[in-house]
């Protein structure tokens with residue numbers, strides 16, 4: 001069943017479970033409660049709804065896992081979200097710190113058909129403006145390279161592949177430092193005891209906090 005046949009809430013729950021599954025499987029009730037910021041009874045009620053729709057398996061005291069159809073709904077919503085972000089950014093010139101909030105609303109109403117038209121117009125893109133992979137029409141994800149900046153090798157040429165898109169303030173801050181996908185950087189120093197990271201961008205060296213660094217993924221550039 002296409003995602004737009006489900007309520008906006010159901011789509012959001014499935015998307016949240018999909019994201020949490022990358023860290024922990026099954027996803028516990030308490031993890032869902034914390035992520036969605038809703039009460040424990042509301043979580044139980046939501047799980048019952050998703051079980052009835054055959055979108056999750058539920059194991060009492062363990063948590064939930066998406067069924068194959070649940071996973072397909074999540075990937076379709078993510079596809080809509082990331083295509084919309086790129087379309088708003090590229091075709092309409094919406095700033096990159098604003099596209100996420102707009103896409104959060106629009107993703108639920110978009111049909112697979114219209115999503116495919118957008119994908120076609122954009123040349124079947126693989127990544128959104130923040131560098132996140134866009135699931136293809138058959139819902140396979142393009143391979144994501146790299147790892148967290150926090151764990152990158154010192155004094156090696158790196159390329160930013162993705163930044164976390166959830167906070168507009170953080171995106172604006174990163175843009176002012178030039179820390180955007182595609183940019184080449186060098187991690188010069190990682191201070192001990194959770195201290196700042198010194199990152200070289202062009203001629204400049206910026207000190208950024210651990211929280212900021214956690215929002216950035218990089219890949220090592222091969223040197224010839």
Ligand SMILES: [Zn+2]
Nearest residue numbers: 085100103165
């Ligand atoms: Zn987004």
